Amino acid sequence: MSRTFLRQELYELVWSTPIVQLAERFGISDRGLAKTCERFHIAVPGRGYWAKVEAGLPATRTPLWKTDNPAFQTIEIGGAQHQGNPQLAFAAKAAQEAVIAARAEPIVKPKSPVIQSPAFESAVDAPASATFRPVTQPHAMTMGVVLELRNAVPDRDGGISVKGIRIHVDSRTRAIAFLHHLALALEVRSVSIKLGVEGLNAEIAPESVRFEIVEGRSLEKHEPMPSELRKELEYERRRDLARRRGQWLPPESFYPEYDHHYSGKLSLEVHNWADGARKKWSDGKRQTLEGVLESIADGVLYHLHFDKARREKREEDERRWQHMAHRRELQKQRAEREQKRIRFLAELAAYQREAADLKVTIANAAKVIAEANPEYRRMIEWAEARLAHLEAQNALGPLAANLKSQNLFPENDALYDPEGDPP
16 A cells, blocks of 8 residues: 655654664565655665664754755655656656546547458457457558568578567467557557658657567577488588598588577567656466557557657756746846946046046136247147047037947847846
8 A cells, every 4th residue: 555745754754763664664675665765865864873862872864855846745655656756757647647538538430541350359348368360451550561571581480570570470460460450559549650760660749659579589409400410411521521632611500509489479568768657568378469459559658648748848948948048148248238338437427527627727728828838838739639529529419329339228128138137
């Protein structure tokens, strides 16, 4: 039976009760409980902690690491539910909701024309040990791989292999029928099957997951056939004659060292990473792949929606990051512009002070200019020219043009951030 705790509650428990006793109470191993605490960033007492407590000595707790991530706030202990990575809980939840929604939809015939076998058995009503009868016209989504399967030439062990499928030739008819019904089950879930470069893919564009169907096989020492032994002896005779003549024949092999023996048991495996999700279904003692077809279709759908949720989360995070980066760049440019404004006003004030000082100097010089020597008069002339330049700079027209060229006080501020300064 599973129990749900708040993160703070579990922290208090592991620091008030030895983890071995706590794990026994929950019906799990102490190592499993410790791993759960580690996954949710909850420190557990180290060696010697409980000995100090029993001895009445001071024992220091490790503080609970603070986090605002909602995925870390509740923890389920015990039961069969996989804890998974709490940081990807949103993707698992979205995938599970998509599977539940698909189950709620009524099963309807595919819109695209599909010719079914007259002996079609509904996978919804099929028992766990169900098998499908051969199909003459497989689903359109599987035609590419079916053609390759039908044209595949068996190897010496009877194995045939195409992209995404490795089976014995005797399982070819069964594999084709299973693919046909898998395509039907996936089609009502809006999932398509395509033959890609690496093999079979299930897709809800743009998401795609690869899967393969393989037959179990074992490796056994090859027992040479009489014909193979005869060929080997004949070769050794020819090789011995060649050595006597001073010739050399390269070594040859007339039979393999090992044989592959196919079990007749098929398995389907999804080659995808989805935290806590089932990835493989196999023939067992009491079930066949055909009997768990709906489970397989739901599993494929789960993987696709798990990837979709992760992709959308990445895209949203990227948009947020770019948005924040843009705001921070605006903030940086605003700070730089503020410094330019301060410098501009400081220079303007300095020009005005200089102009005022020059006016006083020139007014005082007018009293003695008639008696001054040529150097003094030339200095006053320069001062008058400098004053004229400063007054021209401080005039409204040039001042406005200078402000506009530097874009210090625009009417429509491109650097304005309606959200204010970023954190």
